[in-house]
Amino acid sequence: MNKIILRRAILAAAISTASSGTMAAGFFLNETSTSGLGRAFAAENTIGDNAAILARNPAGSALFDTITISGGVTYVNPEIDAEGDISYFVDTPFGVVEVGPFHEEDNDYASSAFVPNAYLAVPIDDCWSFGLAMYTNYGLETDFDSDSLVLNIADKTELLTVNIAPSVAYNYQDIFSIGLAVNFLYADAELKTRVPDDFPLDAVLPFPLSGAQILKLEGDDWDVSWSIGALWNITPSTRLGLSYHADFDPKLDGDVSSDLLPSPLAPFDDVDGNLTLDLPDYWELGLYHKFNQNWGIALGATYTDWDDFQRLEAFLPGQGAPFNPLPLKEENFESGWRFSIGGEYYPCEEVTWRIGYAYDEGAARDGLNPTEETANALGLPITWRTLSIPDTDRHWVTFGGTYEFDQHLSVDGGLAYLWGDDERIQEFTAAPVPTYYNGGTTNIAAWLAGVSLNYRF
DSSP: OOHHHHHHHHHHHHHGGGGOOSSSSTTBOOOSOHHHHHTTTTTTTTOOSSGGGGGTOGGGGGGOSSOEEEEEEEEEEEEEEEEEEEEEEEEETTEEEEEEEEEEEEOSOBOOEEEEEEEEEEEOSSSEEEEEEEEOSBOEEEEOOTTOTTTTTOOEEEEEEEEEEEEEEEEETTTEEEEEEEEEEEEEEEEEEEOOTTOTTGGGSSSOOTTOEEEEEEEEEEEEEEEEEEEEEEETTEEEEEEEEOOBOOEEEEEEEOSSSSOTTSOOOSEEEEEEOOBOOEEEEEEEEEOSSSEEEEEEEEEEOGGGOOEEEEEOTTSOGGGTTEEEEEOOOOOEEEEEEEEEEEEETTEEEEEEEEEEOOSSOOSBOTTOHHHHHTTOOOBSOOSSOOOOOEEEEEEEEEEESSSSEEEEEEEEEEEEOOOEEEEEEOSSSOEEEEEEEEEEEEEEEEEEEEEEO
8 A cells, every 4th residue: 555545544534524413414503592492493594583593594683673682502412323343454475464353332422512602683773783693503523432443533523613693684664674694603623533542453563553643633713604684574474584604614724743644753743734624505494474372383494505515635734745735535425405394382472382393314425435446446345424424314303492581581491302314334544554444323313402591672
C-alpha cells in the first residue's frame, strides 16, 4: 500500500466523523423551541405561538403587537448501539493475511446534550417589526469507549454551533407578511481518532501502537448566510407559512496533531489545518388551521438539500502536495423530506395541549460505496453509511403543553421519543493497518425533553 493512500485513510478516519448526527437527517437539529417539540415541529414556521417562530421564519415577528421574548432548553438523550466484527489485513511474504475477526459491541456512543435557544420580537409600527434569534440547528457529539476496537475508524467527534439571526419583517394589512434575516453562524469542532488500547496486532508490529493518537483536529470559524420567509393569513382561522434558509460553508481553521503522521519519528505537532463543511440549505412549508375554540391542526413539510454534501476535503498548508487538497471521503448524501402533523387542544384560555408525529428521511445513501479502491481490491464491500454516520429514517412521537400564568407570562413543556431502523454498516480504514468493520446498528433511539418561558410586555 503506497504512502499517499495510507495518509488519506488516516486523515479520513478522523475528519469524516464530523458528519454524524442522531436527531435528524445528517447532523441537522430541529430543537428550536419547546412548543414546537410538543407537536413534532409541525408548522413551526407558521403558528407563532411565541417568538421561537423566528428560528424558522423571519416573517414571524409581524405576528406580535408587543415586545415578546422566549427562551428555553431541550435535553437530548440519544442511544446508538452497534455490533459487528473487526478484521485486520497484514502484508506478509506469502501475501495479505486476514487476522480476526474480533467481535465488537459499542453501546450508547452518542453523547447527551442540552440545546438552548432565545428569541426577541419587537414591533416597530403597524407595518414593520424586528426580530432576533439565537439557536443552533447543527451539532453532534459521539465518543467511543477507550477499549473499543473501532477507535481507528471513529473515536470522538464534537461539533457545536450557534446561529445569531437578526431579522426585519413587513406586514401588509394583517393578511400577508414577509421577512428577511441575516444569519451569523459560529462553529467549533474537535475531531479525534486513535489506535485502540490493547491493539490486537501489537505483538506482530515493529513497535506497539496501542493508544497512539492517529489524528486530532481542533478548529472554529464564523460564516454568514441568509433566510427569507412569508406568512399568509388565508382566513382568521387558517395560516400558511413558507421559508427558505440558505446554506453555510464554514471553514474550520485550527491545529492538527498526531503521533503517527506523517511518520512516528516526525509527527505533526499542532500544525495548521482546515476543513470546510457544506451545511445544506432547506425549505419549510407549514399550514395551521383552528377548527373552533378547542381544536387546531398543524401540518409541516421540510426539504433539505443534502445533495450539496458530497465529499470531505482537508487542507494542511505547508505540508506538501499529498495534503493540499486531501480527498478524505465520498459521502454522497441525498436530499430528503421531513413530514410532520400536530394537533392542539385548548380546554381553557390558560392551557394548551399538543401531540405530534413526524417522519424524517435519512441523508445517508443506501447501497455500496464503489470509491473505496483499497477495500474493493481486497474484495470487501463498503457501505455509504458508516459508524460515525449511522443515519437512517426516523419516526417521532411527541407530547407537550403550555400554561399561561397571566397575559404576560407562560411556560411550555415538551417530550419526544425518536427511533430509527437498524442499518448494515461495512467500513474500511488503512490506519494504522488495513481494518475492516462488518456489522451494523442494533438500536437507534432518543428521548427529548424541553422547557421554555415566554413573556409579552
